[in-house]
Amino acid sequence: MSESTCDSISNSMMMTCFCSEMTRCFTSRTPLNCGRRFYRCSKPKIANCGFWRWEDSSSENSSIEVNLLKSNWKLQS
Template sequence: MSESSCDSISNSMIMTCFCGELARCFTSRTSLNPGRRFYRCSKPKIENCEFWRWEDSSSENSSIEVNLLKSKLEVATLKMENLRESLNAVKIERDNLRKNWRI
C-alpha cells in the first residue's frame, strides 16, 4: 500500500496497538482509498505486531459506543429517580406509622 505519515497529530486520534506502542497515523495514497487515514504499529517489523485500523471505522465505533453509553446513563438516571420517589414514599409511610404508634 502506498502511504505517507499523517501531517498533524492534533487531527489524529491516539490509538495503542497490540504490542502496547502508540500506533502511527498514515494516509493512504492508493487509487482505491486516496487520502484515507489509517493506523498501524510504529514498529511492525521489530515487534512483529499486525495492528492496522482505518481511522474512520474506529470513529464510527466510538460514536456507536458513546450513544450506547448515553442510553445506559439515561436508563440509570430514570431508575435513580424512581428509587428516590420510592424512598420518599417509604419515608412518608414510616413517619405516618410513627405518628400512629405514639397515639
C-alpha cells in the same frame, strides 16, 4: 500499499497497538483509498504486531479487508 505519515494526529485518535506501543498515523495513497488515514503499529514491519485500523468508521470490516489484501499480495509474490 503506498503511504505517507499524516500531517497531524488528533488527540482523540491516539491509540495503542497490540504490543502497547503508540500507533503511527499514515495516509493511504492507493487509488481505492487515496487520502484515507489509517493507524498501524509504530514498529518496523518485520517486528510489528500487525495492528492496523482506518481512522474513519466507513469500513467496519477493515481488518478483514486488510487480511484479504495481504493474502492476495503474498499469493502474487
